[in-house]
Amino acid sequence: xxxxxxxxxxxxxxxxxxxxxxxxxxxxxxxxxxxxxxxxxxxxxxxxxxxxxxxxxxxxxxxxxxxxxxxxxxxxxxxxxxxxxxxxxxxxxxxxxxxxxxxxxxxxxxxxxxxxxxxxxxxxxxxxxxxxxxxxxxxxxxxxxxxxxxxxxxxxxxxxxxxxxxxxxxxxxxxxxxxxxxxxxxxxxxxxxxxxxxxxxxxxxxxxxxxxxxxxxxxxxxxxxxxxxxxxxxxxxxxxxxxxxxxxxxxxxxxxxxxxxxxxxxxxxxxxxxxxxxxxxxxxxxxxxxxxxxxxx
Numbered sequence: 001x002x003x004x005x006x007x008x009x010x011x012x013x014x015x016x017x018x019x020x021x022x023x024x025x026x027x028x029x030x031x032x033x034x035x036x037x038x039x040x041x042x043x044x045x046x047x048x049x050x051x052x053x054x055x056x057x058x059x060x061x062x063x064x065x066x067x068x069x070x071x072x073x074x075x076x077x078x079x080x081x082x083x084x085x086x087x088x089x090x091x092x093x094x095x096x097x098x099x100x101x102x103x104x105x106x107x108x109x110x111x112x113x114x115x116x117x118x119x120x121x122x123x124x125x126x127x128x129x130x131x132x133x134x135x136x137x138x139x140x141x142x143x144x145x146x147x148x149x150x151x152x153x154x155x156x157x158x159x160x161x162x163x164x165x166x167x168x169x170x171x172x173x174x175x176x177x178x179x180x181x182x183x184x185x186x187x188x189x190x191x192x193x194x195x196x197x198x199x200x201x202x203x204x205x206x207x208x209x210x211x212x213x214x215x216x217x218x219x220x221x222x223x224x225x226x227x228x229x230x231x232x233x234x235x236x237x238x239x240x241x242x243x244x245x246x247x248x249x250x251x252x253x254x255x256x257x258x259x260x261x262x263x264x265x266x267x268x269x270x271x272x273x274x275x276x277x278x279x280x281x282x283x284x285x286x287x288x289x290x291x292x293x294x295x296x297x
Contacts, residue, residue, distance in 0.1 A: 028068070032068070032069040033066050033067070033068050033069070036066065036143060036147060040064065041139070041143065044063045044133075047064075048063050048064040050063050052117075053124070059093050059095045060093070060124050060125045062117050062118065062119055062123070063119065065143040066116075067115065067116055067147055067150065067151075068115040069112075070104060070106065070114070072106075072111060074159065077112070077159050078111055080110075080293050081112040081113070081114065081151055081161075081164065081165045082106055082111055082112070082113050082165075082166050082168050082206075083113075083148060084099055084113055085118065085167065085169035085174070086098035086099040087172040087209075088120075088172060088173075089122065090123075090136060090172045090175075091122045091123060092124050093120070094268065095117070098171070098173065098266075099115045101268070102168070105281055109285055110294070111294065112151075112158055116143065118140050118176060121136045143176075144179065145180055145183070146195070148165060148180065148198075149196060149198050151165050153194055153198055162198065164203055164293045165202060166202050166293065167180060167206070168206040168208070168284075169205075169207060170210075170266075170268060171211055171265070174208060175211050175215070178207060180202060180205075181201065181225075182216070182217070182218065182219070182222065184200075185200035185201065204288075206227075207227050207244075208228050208229070209228070209230065209233055209237050209241070210237070210241070210244075211236075213241055214236070218247055218248050218251045220251050220253070224254040226255075226283075226284055226287045227244060227255065227257045228260070229260070230259070230260050230265060230267060231263065232264035232265075233263075233264050237265065245257040254291065260277035260280070262276065262277065263275065263276075267280075269281060
């Protein structure tokens with residue numbers, strides 16, 4: 001067999017690398033993927049069939065928001081559910097270490113998990129100089145609220161307790177979770193769409209190195225919160241999250257704060273991370289048990 005000419009060899013290598021990148025961020029093929037709005041999200045109907053942009057473990061160009069479903073084995077199911085919202089500066093979603101790996105870990109702990117792909121306010125697939133079609137407080141928030149409602153609407157089917165449905169967000173995804181928790185959206189029991197009938201307010205929230213901490217202003221009666229970040233993160237997060245904790249405290253809302261001395265931004269959930277910051281999911285589960293969102297065995 002003759003060796004490939006240099007040009008053909010380059011193309012072959014490029015194809016392998018491209019295919020690998022696509023596969024890296026692709027949703028697990030054994031997990032159901034559910035569109036939040038089967039006919040397209042409000043304002044995005046005409047673009048819902050556009051392919052997503054996938055680069056490494058990042059995904060963008062999201063016009064059809066979805067949930068990737070991770071259900072625990074029935075023998076270990078706790079009835080608790082968490083909607084996982086990856087970060088990425090609102091330009092992309094870090095879908096692996098802040099999404100799929102978290103969903104799998106939660107399912108292994110008996111917690112139903114739903115990884116949210118939401119519309120991005122600074123989508124890196126939007127050409128430079130072009131107006132972004134989405135905003136955080138309109139579209140990303142609408143996707144977060146719809147995700148909570150969808151999970152609650154199918155609670156019986158998925159063996160979920162509809163009063164223990166929470167949200168977990170990283171970085172920019174933490175902003176989406178915080179807005180969803182702060183912007184109470186009661187359900188409409190007369191709505192024609194059954195998904196619109198339950199409340200969109202999560203029962204608890206977990207904010208992992210969330211952005212724009214200055215905008216997180218909880219009111220009395222807000223959902224309890226679990227907070228975590230790294231000491232080496234930028235000031236508005238590493239110091240700002242301590243102030244967020246105090247705001248929850250002043251509002252009389254149960255809160256727990258973890259600042260990891262040896263961590264910076266974006267540690268997410270990686271099997272290779274053996275530092276104390278890498279154990280934040282265990283601390284989260286302990287908190288869920290302590291707050292009685294997850295039953296003790």
